[in-house]
Amino acid sequence: MFDELGTACFLKEALRKVYSIAESEYEAELALNYWCELAIESEIASMKTMAKTIQKNMEGIKGYWKHDKLTSAGMEGFNNKIGWLNRQAYGYRDQDYFKLKIFDLPTLTLDKVI
Helix, strand or coil, X not given: CHHHHHHHHHHHHHHHHHXXXXXXXXXXXXXXXXXXXXXXXXXXXXXHHHHHHXXXXXXXXXXXXXXXXXXXXXXXXXXXXXXXXXXHCCCCCCHHHHHHHHHXXXXXXXXXXX
């Protein structure tokens, strides 16, 4: 059991290193393919699933290097904030006010929430 935990931890860190070390699409693809081989050989079900997912989405993943390491993380985070606001405003019928609150989200701090 602990062997699997150590292997899983190693694989997680190795996958993180791909993003910090690979300088090009080509290097990233080589490193990701190697990582997938290691994950499949590990016989850990979740790692094998992850490897298959990476292989299936390789072109999209390589886009990170193709487009100067650009991600959609900021947009995803903002969409999560909008979802949170929508859950907080459940029952309100004023769509215009909701839109104004969306524009105010970037200035929202924790002390305004509490």
